[in-house]
Amino acid sequence: MLEKKARILIVEDDEDDYVIAKDYLEELDEYKFTIDWVATPNEALKKLELNQHDICLLDYQLGAHNGLTVLQKATEMQCRVPIIMLTGQSDKVLDKAALDAGAVDFIVKSELDGPRFARAIRYAIARQEVQKERLERINVETQIRSKDRFLAHLSHELRTPLTSILGYTELLLDSDKAQPVCHELNIILNNGKHLLSLLNDVLDLSKIAAKKLELTPTTFNLNSFMADIYTLMQVAANDKGIELTLVSTTALPEEIHCDPTRLRQVLINLIHNGIKFTDSGKVSVSVSAKLENNQYTLFFEVVDTGKGIPTEAIDKIFQPFEQVEDTISRKETGTGLGLAISSELANKLGGGIAVKSTEGKGSCFTLSISCPNLAGTKLCYLSLHRKVTGEKIAAITPLSGRVLVVDDVADIRMLIGHTVKTFGLNVDFAENGKQAVEKTLSSIEKGHPYVAILMDIHMPEMDGKEAVVEIRKRGVKQPILALTAANMKGVKENLQTLGFDNLVSKPIDKMLLYKHLSLVINAKTTTKCAPQEQVNLQQIEKQPQYFMLVEDDIDAAQITQILLESLGVKVEVVHTAQACREKLTSRKNWDKILVDVHLPDENGLELAKYLSTQNRSKEIVIVSGAEIENAAITSHGASRAILKPLNKEKLLELTL
Incomplete structure (x- = not known):
């Protein structure tokens, strides 16, 4: 039988009684005890305050002092050590007083050699183990909640200045003033977007670790989906002078049921890595399908002619913060999160990622996912053939x-x-x-x-x-x-x-x-309505829309106002919840009120809840740097939430 370890504190002013108690404890074969001995109440309280012991045997009579006093003080200082009171003789009044003061049990010293003492020790230690497990669980849950709060706050704090950085940069690039510094502005824009992608990676990994990342499967056309990915990746391949090919080696289901956002994320990461680590040659993507038990397994194979991966590094590449370039070259940038996230997402998509690589010759990553066989879907090969015009x-x-x-x-x-x-x-x-x-x-x-x-x-x-x-x-x-x-x-x-x-x-x-x-x-096609069929136009945007923006960050508020006004919206900006309440009555009805979550004087969700009761806005929209659950949005009276950084495209959707 496996020996259990426990640490016991004996509080006893009589050395003979201490030795007797120690000997009886050592006769309990299933335990290996570490025993500490103190003789005075003050020493006992100092030890108990540390909460280092699994159990305490406390003598009732400690010279001129009463053990009940030690028990009461230990309870007051929130001591978590189970205490068993030892008495010279049975006394119902004393026993009740000990239990009332917080003892878990009481034992007459003459019973130390009996089964009752052994049961009391086992019970007290078992209780302590349960208490420890409970505290550890609470600590872990507290740490997770603290981490979630920290990441949500960090996300918001980073996305708010990114709204200003990306917004003003795009604004300048669209203006006539940009020509002399267009190259520099594009560098700022690209690096700002890169920073945003790194932030998204960290948040994705955190969601995966906390088992909070949920898939949103839908049915979509696979051919069109792959064409979009090819179009995006072709730009990066052209920039490096690398050939990118995409073919299907078997007939594929025309439509699949899967999470397109997460599948796209994994494929783009794998293809992008292939392009990134290939200086010359090509990156080939092939797709195949296998049907078993009315379930399709799709295989996406990404093969590059790049630098390859050392054998000793292959086992590490799917671990967070591990980068292949650490062992090859420091030329490439990134957090080392992409493959770790991709691997986890592939698992959630019902498959995985396998890798084969030869250093100096290239790598082959194979993503597999599972999809149900949709009734009535046709089988076809990818049709992504491009015509080369040969014209500049x-x-x-x-x-x-x-x-x-x-x-x-x-x-x-x-x-x-x-x-x-x-x-x-x-x-x-x-x-x-x-x-x-x-x-x-x-x-x-x-x-x-x-x-x-x-x-x-x-x-x-x-x-x-x-x-x-x-x-x-x-x-x-x-x-x-x-x-x-x-x-x-x-x-x-x-x-x-x-x-x-x-x-x-x-x-x-x-x-x-x-x-x-x-x-x-x-061809100068004029846009006219057929005379026999006049266009039944609604009165769309005949009158300007009026928005209120509640945002405490001055720069973010200013660029958001500029972008909204460029879309024909009249905007009033306030920086606090109190200012919002005061401004609310200045119009009979607002088209939309945009409320930032983190305001200096009130939580934005609580402000939204108040605004929803005032019936002065057609729609209340939460603006946040971190994702908010739909239940929280609707329960606080808002219709939706938009994620920072804000740009013209996101704001355009609000004006429709």
Whole structure:
């Protein structure tokens, strides 16, 4: 039988009695005791105050002093050591007094050699073990809560200045003043975005460690999904002069049910690492599928011709804060969190990540995930073939006008928008078909219609096909180009039947995109409503919207106000909850009130709860540097929360 260890304090002024108690304790074979002995009340209290013992045997009579006094003082100083009172003879009054004072038991000294003493010791030690486990659990829970609070506070404190850094930089880049320092501003912008991505990595790892990261699975088109990833990664590959290929080695389900955000995060990390550690050659991505028991396992294999990974480092690369470049080169930057997060996410997606590598020759990372076999889904190969135009983009004639870019993936929206801007065009954005319809009609109502609309096909809420049908139903004749990775026979004809003017294949080729836009814009298609079918326009944004912004950070408040005003919103800024309460009655009704969570005089959620009872705002929006649970948002009267740093695109969504 395994021996249990325990530390016992004996408080006894008679050395003979101490020796007797010690001998009987040592006869308890299942325990190995470490025994300390003190003879006075003061010594006893000093020892008990340390809470270092598992049990204390306290003599009732300590010379001129009473053991009850020691017991009472130990209880007052919140001593956690179980105390058993030892008495010379049985006394019901004394026994009750000892228990009332906090003793866990009382034993007559003549019973030290009996079973009652052994039971009392076992009970007291068991009780102490339970108490220790409870305290350890409380300490761990307290530490987790403290860590969560710290990370939430850190997130907010970092995201607030990032709002100013990124916001003002983008504002300057959009202005005529940027030309002489455009390169320097882009460096600031890129490094600010890099800092934001590192912050997101740390928060993701914290959520994973605390088992708080939840997946949001949905059904989406795999071909379009992979085309978007290829489009994004092609930019990084081109910058390094590396060939990037993406193929499917088996037929794949046309649609899969998975968390697209987390799958995209893992794939982009693996492909980005391949590009980062490859100085010449290529990065190849291949996708395959295997069906077993009505469940698909998808395999994404990322092979590079880079520097490879030393054998001794392979076991470490999925550990947090471990970087391959530590053993190869200090040239590359990063926290070393990407692969650790990717591995954990792959596990949550029902698979994992395997790696093979030869130093100096390259690496192969294989991501596997599990997806249910969706009823009715077709099987097809990826269709991501690009046509090479052989023409230089530098020779283009600038275009003019404003184009609407519609895509539910923020990175793709921004990438296409940036490309369109290089053609001389202004850009507006929408993230789904519903927003596209509203913005298209609003642009006509204001007298500034878009010269063209670039519309993704696969989007939530309302997809591109539904949106184009709705727009054409209103009699709108603006040219609309479909963005799609589907190049099968008949797709173009089907899309044109729905109302699209043409099709732009994903991954986007810059020169082909320019040609398509040039054709529809130079055709001088006028936007008119069919005479027999007048556009039934709602009174969208005829009157300016009025927002109140409650933000204590002066710089963040100022850039947010500037960005909102550039969108045609009238903004009143206050910096405290009290100022918000005072300003509230200055208007009969506010369109929106944006409330920062961390205010100097009141928690923003509590302020939102108060504002919701006043019925003076159509919507209350929480602004936070850390994610807030939906239950907390709705219970405090707000409709939604937006995460810092704020930018023009996020604020644009609030004006719709």
